[in-house]
Amino acid sequence: MKVSAIAKILGGRVKGDDSIEIESIASFDSATKTDIAFCEGTTCKSTPTKAGCVIATIDSGFESAPAIIFVDKPKFSFAIIANELRNKTKPTSGIHSNSIISDSAVIHTSVSVGSFCTIEAGAKIGAGTTLMPGSYVGADVTIGENCLVYPNVTVGEKCVIGDDVVLYSGVVIGTDGFGYVRDGERIIKFPQIGKVVIGNRVEIGANSCVDRGALSDTEIGDDTKIDNQVQVGHNVSIGRRVLIAAHAGISGSVVIEDDVVIGGKAGLGDHVTIKQGAVLGGGSGVYPGKIVPAGFWAGSPIQQIREFKKKEALIRSLSKHNKEIRTLLSKF
Structure with a gap:
């Protein structure tokens, strides 16, 4: 699937070569030139990748891929494309x-x-x-x-x-x-x-x-x-x-x-x-x-x-209170 077709499905804007052919998905670190990956926030801004295309937000600052598709929710968009690519690899009828x-x-x-x-x-x-x-x-x-x-x-x-x-x-x-x-x-x-x-x-x-x-x-x-x-x-x-x-x-x-x-x-x-x-x-x-x-x-x-957390905290403190009670009782 070409980057241009992916961008159309996602309603995103492409920066770079939109004619690149994408065959599969991959993580940001392991992707190759035929893979698409995604970048959340600014975490990937200075991290290199070999992905042919990366899905990112416009404010991520990411620029180091042959093609970038800018969207509002990169992870959600990545999941959409993952399903589209899976559907294209179904067994023959x-x-x-x-x-x-x-x-x-x-x-x-x-x-x-x-x-x-x-x-x-x-x-x-x-x-x-x-x-x-x-x-x-x-x-x-x-x-x-x-x-x-x-x-x-x-x-x-x-x-x-x-x-x-x-x-x-x-x-x-x-x-x-x-x-x-x-x-x-x-x-x-x-x-x-x-x-x-x-x-x-x-x-x-x-x-x-x-x-x-x-x-x-x-x-x-x-x-x-x-x-x-x-x-x-x-x-x-x-x-x-x-x-x-x-x-x-x-x-x-x-x-x-x-x-x-x-x-x-x-x-x-x-x-x-x-x-x-x-x-x-x-x-x-x-x-x-x-x-x-x-x-x-x-x-x-x-x-x-909130009630569950209060009770859990109370149970964890029982051993401490037990020691305090025993200490007080020992004085009588």
């Missing part, structure tokens, strides 16, 4: 001869299906999507356009995947939720007949699992990003632009509103509601049924961050 495809599946001619994939009856896969080896697409599944499905992903029957979604290796979408009913000593499975509906531009990390709904659907909104090894229970509703870090566990019927951030190893009990804009620190524990307003939260049970 076609279906590998080792894959098993139902005659009633509808697959766009530009789709790439790797070896040992299975696509069941009634499935629909949109233009530009790639299925890497070993992936399974269940009956009546819909996968949108320009999705990237890494090896050994499972998408269960009737689930709906939007456009530009990335599912990393080992992801399972639409397995049965953990729902049971008890009568004395007998435990039987509650029906799990809902589906999973995933919006556009969602990314789900390796070995994460999203359970199908029991009687209604499990939903994930546009632009949400989920890290590796995250469990999303049945009937969960996750809003837009939500960030969930690794090892988080989200119980059934939880509602997570837009723009929430959930730290690693957080645990959310069933029927919890996390309100828009809330930030939960790593290891947070939210008891069933609790409503968590916007703000910064930490600890288990969860509490506002």
Whole structure:
């Protein structure tokens, strides 16, 4: 991709040679003449680089590259171009001869299906999507356009995947939720007949699992990003632009509103509601049924961050106070 084309995508201004061809991204230090890198603030002003193009702010003072694209947010712009370059290196379209495809599946001619994939009856896969080896697409599944499905992903029957979604290796979408009913000593499975509906531009990390709904659907909104090894229970509703870090566990019927951030190893009990804009620190524990307003939260049970810090400081000071108390008691 030429520098001129990159600048047009970013809405930036070029200084230098806009005809340079860029093939890939790289860090500022390791970049070569066919790479694009970025410079934040003035940190790179006097640092040499071999990058063919650098994305920087106009006030960075950076001038030592064959081409510079000036934008307001270099790191964000760099991420945009990284995705554009990745999309240009997709596998060629076609279906590998080792894959098993139902005659009633509808697959766009530009789709790439790797070896040992299975696509069941009634499935629909949109233009530009790639299925890497070993992936399974269940009956009546819909996968949108320009999705990237890494090896050994499972998408269960009737689930709906939007456009530009990335599912990393080992992801399972639409397995049965953990729902049971008890009568004395007998435990039987509650029906799990809902589906999973995933919006556009969602990314789900390796070995994460999203359970199908029991009687209604499990939903994930546009632009949400989920890290590796995250469990999303049945009937969960996750809003837009939500960030969930690794090892988080989200119980059934939880509602997570837009723009929430959930730290690693957080645990959310069933029927919890996390309100828009809330930030939960790593290891947070939210008891069933609790409503968590916007703000910064930490600890288990969860509490506002300022209260959490006060209690942590008090606990750390206990040993000192214990010595003082013992000293006072010894005088009586």
